[in-house]
């Protein structure tokens with residue numbers, strides 16, 4: 280066996296891709312190891328979303344270079360993911376210890392690249408954009424890394440929000456066929472996955488023809504796909520990440536009539552100001568979003584809403600920021616992610632005038648995060664005393680405890696037997712700490 284160490288940065292799409300890289304490399308004898316020191320092949324599966332992403336990758340590569348030298352140069356290093364796509368051969372030019380650079384749509388060709396490398400022929404750079412070809416070429420078998428499994432149904436994005444690199448690093452929107460998705464879902468169910476998370480950069484843009492086996496056929500959207508997946512053996516279904524514009528009636532209805540679909544929706548809004556939303560090219564207003572959430576809550580009243588926010592987008596005034604705070608108060612989030620705007624090379628917003636000063640961004644982020652945290656605590660506190668179904672995922676850090684999640688994705692710690700990992704059990708919630716709920720088996 281050869282050791283494989285994959286370090287994954289960023290979103291669920293990268294987590295999924297890392298698992299699939301492991302599946303692709305397994306026939307070559309590569310098996311996962313816990314640390315790069317034990318690896319014959321190290322892959323950095325990178326993310327380009329956060330600030331200074333490229334620099335962080337290069338400093339990690341500096342550490343790996345030393346490790347490679349210590350192994351006499353035998354260790355192979357590959358850079359994958361969105362930084363690989365964005366930087367291409369510049370990576371190997373700046374850090375010659377790197378053996379391969381492979382984009383998010385080309386990692387199914389890793390075995391080929393490794394073979395070329397050992398023969399010292401051909402190219403060690405592959406940043407092609409053919410998502411369709413990738414999915415067709417991936418192995419049908421899947422190894423589970425826990426009771427919850429990701430399944431990529433869609434990749435890329437055509438929305439071109441002015442701050443975002445995804446349309447450039449992941450390419451145009453591509454929906455996998457319902458037949459291919461159902462085949463992979465059946466494989467995951469047969470391996471014992473309890474929860475399936477349908478993922479995509481713009482997951483609710485998914486569309487396709489109904490599977491051949493379905494009477495009636497026709498064109499399907501994500502709500503139809505969820506109904507079909509729900510017939511398999513999973514206890515829970517989730518999907519992420521959604522765009523407000525693609526939140527169709529079928530999907531909203533699926534929240535009402537499908538108990539396996541968890542009452543949790545990550546629906547990024549980014550800002551509450553119509554001026555900023557327009558500059559971001561989000562294609563909706565703050566009130567469009569409010570009305571949408573109202574419709575979703577009518578369908579599933581207990582749904583936990585979460586979001587992403589960017590503060591200090593170019594041109595954001597105090598009034599614009601106040602509109603964001605008001606939207607947060609109006610919606611009431613269970614949790615949310617918030618960041619200061621930072622420039623992404625090549626995106627339209629990076630060259631916009633009226634960039635906001637760093638201290639102003641920091642003060643706004645602080646105010647927003649305080650408000651979001653107070654909403655999160657209020658939501659978590661509202662569960663105290665309730666009995667909730669918890670899907671146990673893993674052993675917790677504290678001895679004798681295991682960790683699971685409520686339907687609202689809140690982490691819960693319980694002192695009980697690790698044999699419950701992979702099961703859904705009823706838990707009485709007793710208290711909340713800073714980052715988690717705690718309870719006892721009911």
Ligand code: SF4
Pocket residue numbers: 436437438439440443444445446480481522
């Ligand atoms: S919809 Fe999401 S992935 Fe697409 S460009 Fe906007 S932020 Fe990026």
